[in-house]
Amino acid sequence: MTPVTPVGPVERQQWDVIVVGAGGAGLRAAIEARQRGARTAVICKSLFGKAHTVMAEGGIAASMANANPHDTWQIHFRDTMRGGKFLNQWRMAELHAREAPDRVWELETWGALFDRTPDGRISQRNFGGHEYPRLAHVGDRTGLELIRTLQQKIVSLQQEDFRTTGDYESGLKVFQECTVTRVLKDAFGRVAGVFCYDRESGRFFVLQAPAVVLATGGIGKSFKVTSNSWEYTGDGHALALLAGAPLVNMEFVQFHPTGMVWPPSVKGILVTESVRGDGGVLRNSEGRRFMFDYVPEVFKEKYAQSEEEGDRWYEDPDDNRRPPELLPRDEVARAINAEVKAGRGSPHGGVFLDVSTRMPADVIRRRLPSMYHQFKELADVDITAEPMEVGPTCHYVMGGVHVDSETAATDGVPGLFAAGEVAGGMHGSNRLGGNSLSDLLVFGRRAGLHAAEYAAGAAAAEVGEEAVAAARAEALAPFDGESFGDAAENPYTLHQELQQTMNDLVGIIRRESEMAEALERIAELRERARRVSVEGHRQFNPGWHLALDLRNMLLVSECVARAALERTESRGGHTREDRPAMDRAWRPVNLLCRAADGGGIELERVRTEPIRDDLLALFEKEELAKYLADEELES
Amino acid sequence: MSTYDARFRIWRGDADGGGLTDYTVEVHDGEVVLDIVHRLQATQAPDLAVRWNCKAGKCGSCSAEINGRPRLLCMTRMSVFARDETVTITPMRAFPVIRDLVTDVSFNYAKAREIPAFVPPAGLAPGEYRMKQEDVDRSQEFRKCIECFLCQNTCHVVRDHEENKPVFAGPRFLMRIAELDMHPLDAAEESGLDRRRTAQDDHGLGYCNITKCCTEVCPEGIAITDNALIPMKERVVDRRYDPVVWLGNRIRRRNGA
Numbered sequence: 001m002t003p004v005t006p007v008g009p010v011e012r013q014q015w016d017v018i019v020v021g022a023g024g025a026g027l028r029a030a031i032e033a034r035q036r037g038a039r040t041a042v043i044c045k046s047l048f049g050k051a052h053t054v055m056a057e058g059g060i061a062a063s064m065a066n067a068n069p070h071d072t073w074q075i076h077f078r079d080t081m082r083g084g085k086f087l088n089q090w091r092m093a094e095l096h097a098r099e100a101p102d103r104v105w106e107l108e109t110w111g112a113l114f115d116r117t118p119d120g121r122i123s124q125r126n127f128g129g130h131e132y133p134r135l136a137h138v139g140d141r142t143g144l145e146l147i148r149t150l151q152q153k154i155v156s157l158q159q160e161d162f163r164t165t166g167d168y169e170s171g172l173k174v175f176q177e178c179t180v181t182r183v184l185k186d187a188f189g190r191v192a193g194v195f196c197y198d199r200e201s202g203r204f205f206v207l208q209a210p211a212v213v214l215a216t217g218g219i220g221k222s223f224k225v226t227s228n229s230w231e232y233t234g235d236g237h238a239l240a241l242l243a244g245a246p247l248v249n250m251e252f253v254q255f256h257p258t259g260m261v262w263p264p265s266v267k268g269i270l271v272t273e274s275v276r277g278d279g280g281v282l283r284n285s286e287g288r289r290f291m292f293d294y295v296p297e298v299f300k301e302k303y304a305q306s307e308e309e310g311d312r313w314y315e316d317p318d319d320n321r322r323p324p325e326l327l328p329r330d331e332v333a334r335a336i337n338a339e340v341k342a343g344r345g346s347p348h349g350g351v352f353l354d355v356s357t358r359m360p361a362d363v364i365r366r367r368l369p370s371m372y373h374q375f376k377e378l379a380d381v382d383i384t385a386e387p388m389e390v391g392p393t394c395h396y397v398m399g400g401v402h403v404d405s406e407t408a409a410t411d412g413v414p415g416l417f418a419a420g421e422v423a424g425g426m427h428g429s430n431r432l433g434g435n436s437l438s439d440l441l442v443f444g445r446r447a448g449l450h451a452a453e454y455a456a457g458a459a460a461a462e463v464g465e466e467a468v469a470a471a472r473a474e475a476l477a478p479f480d481g482e483s484f485g486d487a488a489e490n491p492y493t494l495h496q497e498l499q500q501t502m503n504d505l506v507g508i509i510r511r512e513s514e515m516a517e518a519l520e521r522i523a524e525l526r527e528r529a530r531r532v533s534v535e536g537h538r539q540f541n542p543g544w545h546l547a548l549d550l551r552n553m554l555l556v557s558e559c560v561a562r563a564a565l566e567r568t569e570s571r572g573g574h575t576r577e578d579r580p581a582m583d584r585a586w587r588p589v590n591l592l593c594r595a596a597d598g599g600g601i602e603l604e605r606v607r608t609e610p611i612r613d614d615l616l617a618l619f620e621k622e623e624l625a626k627y628l629a630d631e632e633l634e635s
Numbered sequence: 636m637s638t639y640d641a642r643f644r645i646w647r648g649d650a651d652g653g654g655l656t657d658y659t660v661e662v663h664d665g666e667v668v669l670d671i672v673h674r675l676q677a678t679q680a681p682d683l684a685v686r687w688n689c690k691a692g693k694c695g696s697c698s699a700e701i702n703g704r705p706r707l708l709c710m711t712r713m714s715v716f717a718r719d720e721t722v723t724i725t726p727m728r729a730f731p732v733i734r735d736l737v738t739d740v741s742f743n744y745a746k747a748r749e750i751p752a753f754v755p756p757a758g759l760a761p762g763e764y765r766m767k768q769e770d771v772d773r774s775q776e777f778r779k780c781i782e783c784f785l786c787q788n789t790c791h792v793v794r795d796h797e798e799n800k801p802v803f804a805g806p807r808f809l810m811r812i813a814e815l816d817m818h819p820l821d822a823a824e825e826s827g828l829d830r831r832r833t834a835q836d837d838h839g840l841g842y843c844n845i846t847k848c849c850t851e852v853c854p855e856g857i858a859i860t861d862n863a864l865i866p867m868k869e870r871v872v873d874r875r876y877d878p879v880v881w882l883g884n885r886i887r888r889r890n891g892a
């Protein structure tokens with residue numbers, strides 16, 4: 001069925017700043033832009049308040065030093081660099097560590113209610129890779145608190161606008177359940193707006209503005225087993241590529257060590273790291289706490305050597321070392337993978353995560369209420385009485401849009417900014433838990449600030465008719481898929497095949513031949529996706545939505561596979577069986593992905609800026625020698 | 636792993652009308668109703684409209700009515716139904732249908748905007764807030780709300796009474812007022828805002844006759860009626876008929892702050 005063509009031109013509206021995405025990063029950016037006087041529009045695929053950030057559980061990392069007075073931003077910075085195996089864009093890691101406490105405290109002034117310490121301050125919990133208890137939290141629903149607080153702050157700004165203008169949406173408007181399919185540019189190559197469709201009605205519209213902030217989150221829906229929601233189709237990554245901005249570090253995908261493995265329909269759903277931070281331990285089918293066997297050389301001195309020492313650490317962290325269950329996520333995920341492979345897994349192909357023998361039932365229910373709930377309701381498992389079964393799940397992408405550390409501006413497209421999970425660099429090759437929520441706030445604010453400043457000095461945006469017509473034709477193409485007859489493709493089938501390909505061939509452990517095969521399959525899928533066909537009309541049509549998302553998932557998957565094939569070492573969220581060691585020579589090397597003219601992805605190797613001396617001085621020489629390339633050590 | 640064919644009846648249609656359509660669809664061990672809806676989309680009804688997001692009971696998007704009961708599709712396991720039982724899914728009844736299982740929930744967002752925001756206390760800089768855990772417990776309970784709007788959907792004040800919608804915020808947003816009212820550092824009173832009065836006069840607290848339907852359907856298990864609505868009603872009553880209590884409350888609060 002061909003859709004009815006709307007008569008007349010596509011509706012246009014003029015704004016100063018457009019924020020694509022209403023998760024933590026997007027909302028924080030929008031608040032900042034509006035507070036700096038920019039008329040700001042926020043666009044999001046789901047309802048306001050339901051972005052992926054709502055799922056975050058464990059907490060927000062910030063060195064407020066409430067739970068341990070020794071904590072400082074320098075130590076947070078150091079932990080972040082170690083977690084990322086020194087590949088982090090160091091200036092981002094520095095700004096993040098310095099500014100995170102202010103961003104958390106600010107939330108309290110907007111009404112957030114974090115869990116408290118006995119003296120009434122914000123409580124902080126332990127997490128993998130963080131030297132001190134550092135994660136501000138609300139039980140295990142921290143993301144909900146974060147997003148609701150930001151949502152309510154937006155509402156309060158709208159109430160202010162209502163009092164002065166009589167219109168809630170005069171200065172800040174949320175377009176919910178709308179999808180952006182293209183960033184549009186003017187004749188000079190500057191950002192001029194976005195092309196969108198309303199999911200409910202299928203209606204197209206254009207928002208014009210000189211500044212656009214991408215805050216679209218991650219890419220997990222390209223993988224079969226993932227903790228991510230349907231929104232995670234890599235839209236912002238693809239929008240940036242198609243607008244001409246490169247992505248960085250795309251080979252680094254974080255597999256969280258603990259996802260649910262049973263029953264199949266919930267496979268991948270996250271089991272928060274707080275379970276381990278609060279005392280949960282990992283065991284194999286022989287009952288062994290196997291993580292003690294997997295402490296890598298670079299971390300040997302920092303982790304407990306015996307169960308007794310690890311157990312003492314919870315009470316006395318100054319005189320004992322932390323248990324190896326709290327190693328960075330990449331290490332734990334690989335260890336679980338290896339145990340299962342060696343035949344020491346649990347009945348459903350995971351390992352055991354146990355809190356039931358470690359804490360009283362009522363403490364478990366209070367500290368981990370949503371985990372208790374999740375296992376009880378979805379798996380018939382009572383975590384206060386028996387262990388959980390867990391295994392790795394695709395969780396987070398470290399790679400993303402290449403941005404300027406200070407301003408969040410993208411590389412080479414004036415007026416385009418990016419913040420949050422869609423931006424790359426901050427986390428290097430592996431993100432520490434809790435460092436995403438703080439990243440959203442620190443760089444969301446910076447992106448909003450600089451987008452507003454840029455917009456104030458820019459000419460009014462003007463999008464040409466041609467660009468709009470092209471975007472419209474692209475979005476309508478799946479309705480003409482019938483013309484391919486028997487060769488027409490079902491979007492659901494293509495999506496499933498892509499997920500299987502990425503899971504099997506570019507997953508947690510990678511091999512050269514498999515990645516090469518993945519690239520072939522992705523190329524084939526891209527061909528087939530040209531013939532994708534959908535039924536029905538444009539009103540809330542999930543098949544059509546998926547058909548449009550496929551373009552993005554295919555582009556992003558190709559970036560991941562290409563960069564992974566190129567980087568001939570193992571580091572953080574990129575593990576190659578054929579190159580098992582970290583290679584210091586790769587430390588100062590970034591891989592940039594660009595959309596090639598004839599379709600497909602081109603790679604470029606770039607050398608990173610040297611780490612500032614005073615930041616290097618935060619580490620021991622011997623430690624630096626494990627990470628830095630020879631020429632960096634010489635200078 | 637065992638598999639069987641289940642019978643489903645799903646409401647299909649739009650604002651102009653519609654009806655129940657029958658489907659037979661495969662069900663596997665451990666699945667939830669949302670899995671079945673997704674299987675239908677992938678195999679039989681590619682344009683079946685459903686709203687969902689996290690599929691983990693955290694975002695509150697996939698609200699609908701299953702066999703007449705308001706529930707989250709992602710947290711309703713197939714194992715709660717007998718294998719020969721027909722499972723009927725209809726959209727939330729209190730909100731206008733957009734398409735199939737998707738309803739227009741903008742009523743809720745309009746109400747959210749009418750609730751006065753948190754008022755930060757003067758003289759406390761960011762980082763200086765001090766609150767005891769036991770003093771934030773209650774408001775934290777209310778902040779567990781995932782805004783699935785099932786309580787709004789089930790509340791009989793608006794479920795079949797469109798005419799009450801303009802004057803009644805619904806359990807979700809009356810609870811929001813209670814949350815702010817119980818926030819240890821909210822400075823509404825100091826700024827001249829009486830939250831309990833707004834609950835009563837502007838948001839229809841008086842319409843609630845505490846039948847607890849909202850509490851029963853809350854997927855987060857929040858005691859909306861007992862912990863939010865009833866205490867607020869009591870305090871409104873105190874204040875209305877007993878000026879001494881009212882004054883006393885003010886003084887206590889001031890001293891406590």
Ligand SMILES: Cc1cc2nc3c(=O)[nH]c(=O)nc-3n(C[C@H](O)[C@H](O)[C@H](O)COP(=O)(O)OP(=O)(O)OC[C@H]3O[C@@H](n4cnc5c(N)ncnc54)[C@H](O)[C@@H]3O)c2cc1C
Binds near residue numbers: 059
């Ligand atoms: C289960 C789980 C638990 C987690 N727990 C933690 C934790 O405890 N601590 C921590 O630090 N991190 C945690 N993370 C990671 C963290 O939650 C995410 O990285 C973070 O929330 C991403 O936020 P964001 O603002 O970048 O994007 P999101 O919150 O994902 O928001 C993206 C927004 O972009 C919109 N969007 C996307 N594409 C388009 C488009 N084409 N057009 C219009 N809008 C679009 C979406 O609708 C959405 O509004 C967790 C992640 C998961 C999955």
